[in-house]
Amino acid sequence: MKIAIASDHAGFAYKQKIIAFLKAARHEVRDFGTNSEDPVDYPLFIHPAAEAVARGEYERGIVLGGSGNGEAMVANKVRGIRCALCWTEQTSIWSRQHNDANVLSIGQRTIDEKTALLIVHTWLETPFEGGRHARRVAMIEEQK
Numbered sequence: 753m754k755i756a757i758a759s760d761h762a763g764f765a766y767k768q769k770i771i772a773f774l775k776a777a778r779h780e781v782r783d784f785g786t787n788s789e790d791p792v793d794y795p796l797f798i799h800p801a802a803e804a805v806a807r808g809e810y811e812r813g814i815v816l817g818g819s820g821n822g823e824a825m826v827a828n829k830v831r832g833i834r835c836a837l838c839w840t841e842q843t844s845i846w847s848r849q850h851n852d853a854n855v856l857s858i859g860q861r862t863i864d865e866k867t868a869l870l871i872v873h874t875w876l877e878t879p880f881e882g883g884r885h886a887r888r889v890a891m892i893e894e895q896k
């Protein structure tokens with residue numbers, strides 16, 4: 753799978769761990785930045801990654817920050833993006849099954865590294881259920 757990934761300074765450490773995890777699983781990854789823990793403005797990195805997913809250049813995206821909230825907000829401003837902030841394995845499952853989330857947001861300051869990697873793995877492996885959920889996803893897209 754082709755995956756776009758981006759973070760701010762507060763999500764940088766987990767981003768590096770997730771990139772290594774994804775590459776080990778043979779995913780193609782493009783890092784949209786940032787490139788260190790020096791303070792940055794996260795929209796500068798999150799927006800381009802979300803746009804690349806929306807254009808179809810990448811199948812999925814992962815964005816990270818301290819809480820993941822701001823990153824999800826930025827990503828969700830892009831038409832065609834359904835970014836879910838996940839903090840447990842179960843929230844990642846529902847985001848895929850029910851919402852067909854194409855971008856995942858994680859807060860480095862809110863969960864441990866092991867949980868973050870479990871969320872990424874589960875989110876990538878969980879299919880969209882379709883059915884009644886497809887109608888709702890279509891309604892989300894009509895709102896943008």
